[in-house]
Amino acid sequence: MALRKITVEDNVYLYKSTTGFGLNTEITTFEIIIFLKDFKQTPLKINCITWEDLYAGNPLNTGVNLTKIGAKKEEFVNLNRPKYIRECILYGLKIGWNGQNKVEPIDGLEILMSLGFDVSGLRPKDGSVIAYGKEYLK
Template sequence: MRKIKVEDNGYLYKCESGFGINTEIATFEITIFLENYKQTPLKINFITWEDLYAGNPLKTGVALKKIATQTEEFVNLNRPKYIREFILYGLKLGWNGQNKLESIDGLRILRSLDFDVSSLYPKEGFFVGHGREYLK
């Protein structure tokens, strides 16, 4: 577990990756706890693709375009910069570290940060995230 401080509160977090139902689909999960409150984590799930050689793009890092500026930013979700953004997003949704929220679609958070996440979706035809969309 790694530590981070956001708005005068201490948090612990961990990042885990795995494979979904199909080997074309990969998962990346970030679990964040307010210090001393391990029973009420903030869970953020990403459903994406995984490359046999390059690995999970969110774990190893990927260049994503900012929609407003059309500039690219190298995004690696292991970096504290993004963990901080996820904590702030959870706080806006009403999570305070002592209450439970449903798992959050991480790609939705990245979109709210103005990233074009279209390159992260699994291949066509697979179920995607909490939005209950199907790629066509």
């Protein structure tokens, strides 16, 4: 996918998203990589580990209805939309990323939880996954 451009707080960022999945598994990753313009060596990486549907694909790539916990209402969430890319950038800035420094990859489901979404329906069915050399128990 080609890099797309977004401006947040007077800074220009470039971003792309990719999906990947393990063989013989229903677990998939949706990754967003964001760069401050002219600083491709220090990206913000957001990884969402979730289930994969044979027909619909990755729910965060194609879109899924998630419940806002406080408001008890549903919102259609597609992480490719600029609205959510902006939220990812703001989250990265909040945790200390400035576009010119390296930070550890961020769990995208944590970002969605910080926005008030119930992400329990996105978690893989078995409750644990191996990703990036680490085991995550959810």
